[in-house]
Amino acid sequence: MQLDFSSDLSNVVKIIDTLKHKKGALLPILHQIQREIGYIPLKTIDTIAKKLQQTPAEIHGVISFYHQFRTSQPGEHKIQICRAEACQSRGSRGLEQHAKEHLDIEYRGTTADKKFSLDSVYCLGNCATGPNIRINDELYGRVSNEKFERLVSTFKTKAKGR
Amino acid sequence: MTIKMFIPRESTALSLGAHDVAQAVSDYSTQHKVELNLIRNGSRGMFWLEPMVEVETSKGRFAYGPVDVSDVPSIMTDITTNVLSKHTQAHSLALGLTEELAYLKKQTRLTFARAGITDPLSLSDYLALDGFTGLHKALAATSQEIVTTVVDSGLRGRGGAAFPTGIKWQTVHDAPSDKKYIVCNADEGDSGTFADRLVMECDPFMLIEGMIIAGLAVGADEGYIYLRSEYPVADEILQEAIVIATKEGYLGNNICGSGRTFNLEIRLGAEAYICGEETSLLESMEGKRGVVRFKPPLPAIEGFFGKPTVVNNVLSLSAIPYILSQGGQAYQQYGANRSRGTLPFQLAGNVKQGGLIELPFGSTLQSLLNDFSGGTQSERPIRAIQVGGPLGAYLPTSKFDIPLDYEAFTKASAVLGHGGIVIFDDTVDMLEQARFSMEFCVDESCGKCTPCRIGSTRGVEVIDRIKDDESRAENMILLSDLCETMINGSLCAMGSMTPIPVISAYKDFPEDFHLPSSNAVLEETNHG
Numbered sequence: 001m002q003l004d005f006s007s008d009l010s011n012v013v014k015i016i017d018t019l020k021h022k023k024g025a026l027l028p029i030l031h032q033i034q035r036e037i038g039y040i041p042l043k044t045i046d047t048i049a050k051k052l053q054q055t056p057a058e059i060h061g062v063i064s065f066y067h068q069f070r071t072s073q074p075g076e077h078k079i080q081i082c083r084a085e086a087c088q089s090r091g092s093r094g095l096e097q098h099a100k101e102h103l104d105i106e107y108r109g110t111t112a113d114k115k116f117s118l119d120s121v122y123c124l125g126n127c128a129t130g131p132n133i134r135i136n137d138e139l140y141g142r143v144s145n146e147k148f149e150r151l152v153s154t155f156k157t158k159a160k161g162r
Numbered sequence: 163m164t165i166k167m168f169i170p171r172e173s174t175a176l177s178l179g180a181h182d183v184a185q186a187v188s189d190y191s192t193q194h195k196v197e198l199n200l201i202r203n204g205s206r207g208m209f210w211l212e213p214m215v216e217v218e219t220s221k222g223r224f225a226y227g228p229v230d231v232s233d234v235p236s237i238m239t240d241i242t243t244n245v246l247s248k249h250t251q252a253h254s255l256a257l258g259l260t261e262e263l264a265y266l267k268k269q270t271r272l273t274f275a276r277a278g279i280t281d282p283l284s285l286s287d288y289l290a291l292d293g294f295t296g297l298h299k300a301l302a303a304t305s306q307e308i309v310t311t312v313v314d315s316g317l318r319g320r321g322g323a324a325f326p327t328g329i330k331w332q333t334v335h336d337a338p339s340d341k342k343y344i345v346c347n348a349d350e351g352d353s354g355t356f357a358d359r360l361v362m363e364c365d366p367f368m369l370i371e372g373m374i375i376a377g378l379a380v381g382a383d384e385g386y387i388y389l390r391s392e393y394p395v396a397d398e399i400l401q402e403a404i405v406i407a408t409k410e411g412y413l414g415n416n417i418c419g420s421g422r423t424f425n426l427e428i429r430l431g432a433e434a435y436i437c438g439e440e441t442s443l444l445e446s447m448e449g450k451r452g453v454v455r456f457k458p459p460l461p462a463i464e465g466f467f468g469k470p471t472v473v474n475n476v477l478s479l480s481a482i483p484y485i486l487s488q489g490g491q492a493y494q495q496y497g498a499n500r501s502r503g504t505l506p507f508q509l510a511g512n513v514k515q516g517g518l519i520e521l522p523f524g525s526t527l528q529s530l531l532n533d534f535s536g537g538t539q540s541e542r543p544i545r546a547i548q549v550g551g552p553l554g555a556y557l558p559t560s561k562f563d564i565p566l567d568y569e570a571f572t573k574a575s576a577v578l579g580h581g582g583i584v585i586f587d588d589t590v591d592m593l594e595q596a597r598f599s600m601e602f603c604v605d606e607s608c609g610k611c612t613p614c615r616i617g618s619t620r621g622v623e624v625i626d627r628i629k630d631d632e633s634r635a636e637n638m639i640l641l642s643d644l645c646e647t648m649i650n651g652s653l654c655a656m657g658s659m660t661p662i663p664v665i666s667a668y669k670d671f672p673e674d675f676h677l678p679s680s681n682a683v684l685e686e687t688n689h690g
Contacts, residue, residue, distance in 0.1 A: 023467060024429075026449030031391075031430055052449075065451040066432035067605075068391055084353030084602075085548055085595070089511035089586045090539065122435055122552075122602065124392050125356040126174050127584065128209040128509065128516020137394045141177035 008037055012044045016051045026052065026062055030069055039070045067119075075110040075117035076160045079103075079152075080134040083120045086127035095131045096120070098145045102152065115156055164197040165241065166218040170278065172205035172363045173395045174356075179231065180213035186234040187215070196242065204364025206278030207518025208265050210536075216260055217241050221249065225257040268533050270496065271520045272484050272504050273477060277364040283402050285410055288367045294412065296486030300375045301420050308379035309335050312482065314490030316502025321347055321438070321475030322550065322579035322655075324501075324568045330472060333462040334380040337470035342382035344373050345447070345466060345473045348389040348396075349431050349438040352551025354510040354582030358476035360518055362389070362396035365480075366403035367412075372479035374417060374424045375486055376472055383423040386466070388443050390431045400428055435552075435606040439654045440473040442608055453608045454654045475580070477506060498524025501567035511548075511584035512538045521566075527583070528562040535585070542587035546595075546671065550579030552602055553659035555666035556586075556595060577662060592671035596664045597625040603660040613648040614657025620644060621664065628675055638668070638677070 015032045019025050029048065033040050040063055049056040063069045081096050103111055103118055110117045126132045129141035133148065135155060140147070169175070169184040184200060191198035205212060211227030215237065218224075224245050226237050233255055240253040257263060271277075280287035288294070300308050313328030334342060346369065350358040361369055373385045389397055404426055407413045415423045429447055431437050437446045441455035444466050465471020481503060485493045493503045501523035507530065509516045514536035521530070527547065538544055546556045554577035557564075564574050571578040586595075600621035607614045624641045628634055645661035652658040668675045 024447050024449040027429065027432060027446060031432070062449065062451055065453075065608075066434050068432035068434075085552060085598070086354040086511040086582075086584045088595075088598070089584060089590065121392060121433065122606070123351055123353045123355075125350060125359040126177050127354045127356055127511065127582070128513065129174055129178060129212070130511075132177065134392070139173055139177040139395075141174060 008041055009044060009047060011036060012047055013051070016048060020052060026059070030063065034069060039073050042071050075114050077115060077135055077155045077158070078117050078119065080119045080121040080124075082122070082124050082126075082130065082132045084123040086123070087130035087132055090130040092131035095133075095143060095145065095148060099148055102149060116152070164199050165191070165246070166199045166201065168201045168203045168216040168218075168223065169213060170205040171202035171282070171395070171399075173359060173393070174209045175205055175212040175214070176395065178212050178228065182231050183213045183215065183229050183234065186231045187238070190234055190238050194238070196238070201281050203280060204276075204278045204282050205360065206260065206266060207274065207360055208263070208515070209517045210515050211257065214257075217245060219246060219249070221259060223260045224251075225260045225263070226253065226255045227257060229255060265515065265517070265534060269520050270504050270522055272493070272496070273368075273480050273506055274360070274365075274518060274520050275484075276368070277360055277518070280365065282364050282366055282399055283406060285367065285406055288365075292487060293367055293483075294371055296483035297371050297374055297412070298418070299486050300378050301418060301422070305335060305379050305381060308375060308486065311490045312379070312485060315481075315485040315493040316490075316497070316500075317478060317481055317485065317493065318501070318568065319475055320477035320481070320505070320580065322352075322577070324578075327474060327478050330462055330474070331376065331379050333460070334382070334470045334472050337463055339470050341384075341469045342380055343466045343469055343471040344376045344380070344382045344385040345443070345471055346373055346385065346387040346476060346479055347438060347440060347443055347473055348387050348393075348476050349443060350390060350393075350476070350580070351435040351438045352580050352582050354548065354584035355508050355551060355580045356510070357506040357508050357518060357581065359393050359396050361476050361480045362393070362400050366400050367407060368480050368483055369400075369476060370403060370407050370413065370426065372482035373426060374412065375482050376474065376479060377424040378422060380470070380472055382472065383425065385424060385426045386447060387426070387428045388431060388437070388447055389428050391433060397428065397430065404428070435602075436608045436656055439656065442654070443473065444471070451608070453610050454656075456653060477580075496522035498522070498565060498567045500569055505566070505578075505581045507566070507581045507583055509534055509583050509585075512540055512587050513585045514539050523567045525566050526563050527557070527566065530566070530583070531562065538585060538587045540587045540589075542589065544585055545588040545590055546586045546592065548584045548586070548663065549582065550577030551582050552599065553577060553655055553662055554579050554582070555662050556592065556670065557666070558670040561670070575662065575666065577659070592667040592674035593625065593629055596667035597622060597629075599660055599663040599667075600625060603656060607656055611652040611657050613651035614660070617644055617648045617657070618660060621648075631676065634676065638675070641668070
């Protein structure tokens, strides 16, 4: 899918104008951009900086600090595997390995067909029923290797997730 | 006759298929012409039973769990032919009356009194079970009287640091300023914890009430909930709850007709563990990198945009409505030593019966395990338990009798923290867990202090060398020195507490570091 940069930019301007009155508006703005475009295109950083009267370096610094913000286009569905201790105690290390092999990518990677991005996450707050994964905004508990494969094949045919 | 049923809309239940079960129940009732009133409630926090389905009977709610979509027809038959008419049960998933379940009966639920009972977004449910009585008392009191009540309750910060909440409020109360803020720290990043999430998903008005009372106490008219973005369901429910509370006059410019003002807004984090540290959280809320601030000044004096700010954990603020409604003394009578009231423990990891367990301080890990856990999920023996999140110690079985109170845990070089209890069976490799603690710090350090930023990377390397049997004795000394440097040379808990699980791993499980238990190296490195 090719994104139209000028429409992205006008989108970003609209988002900033809607949110910039907030105290400490940058995170809400970055969240909204990523929600609408799927990531924060590097080309929008100058615009964000100018409108917030900050330097592009400051904006870039904030984007790069937080694991959630990304500057490249993700796959259609974002899969996150919890790698924190409670999930480890229920077998998540094996699941991580399996997921990487099954999708044939590493963390922060996107599959060749652009369907899936894979990321780790530290705790989804579902610690008594791990291993846990999150696909887009949905949480899945007690994820075995088989359940993971089943979910992947279900999402393969689904439209783009948020 | 209308059948009233309850199926949770809480994250754990949803992660195990609660939406599908609700859909199946609703479809069944349409097909079989059963009049159904289906409530999407919160969870009681008995997670091995989720999705738990309840039906209202004349004797109380009757429960089934864990329910799969395929169980729905037989459960509906059991409900209509046995439970409702004859008060008998025949279904293999029938659990009996919910209130009679031992897991709940053995608890002291003050903060979680309504969780799983109410529809989280029903204001009338909330009001029917003491909701907003604390607020009305607060509105009738002076700000100093509110602060004094909280001081009297003995409540200490439930985020983990255990600083007395009343003292913090007094400081903000006394700070002269034209503007003050209430910030709720809902960046519940500790592995093995979910109590904050449960509050927000199951009883959001309680948190809102606690924050309004905090505002009245210190003279703040603006509040923020800094919520981790890993909790989309909590976000959705809280947003709706804020809209309802505003519409009904509990939030806004004329709280309950009192002329007082309190406005509330949610701010989302962005997957950074460090932002659970209060000064990092404030930086993040100001739109910056979440780099930890030097203290002093304390946030109570110079917090959000330099103004006096109360930063409290979700559970601290959620204890407030009870304290105001029942009095500081009523809360204070629970607990042990200097740990007053109750702590919602969260039993997690490799456990059969994981969930939310609210108890007064003072019990022990062993008795909590005996009363609630049901053993490990893998049915293998327990080898280690990490209490207090990723910065908490791994406890060996010999330490399971330490009383669950803040000071007793500190004395044992352990951390009670936010009350997370993560169980590991005997397949755990403690060297790998120690390595993970360092690796986690590499990923999550804000980068301000060198021992934390660089030390954690060196920690991973040193542990790898120990694993490969490369100059093991020398590298153990190096690891111990490194831990000491991190403890003494870091501003916040991230760097200064990452060594706690590492040290506990090599001291209490030396065999995993290929060290004899009476190793001379360990004796020398005894600084824990």
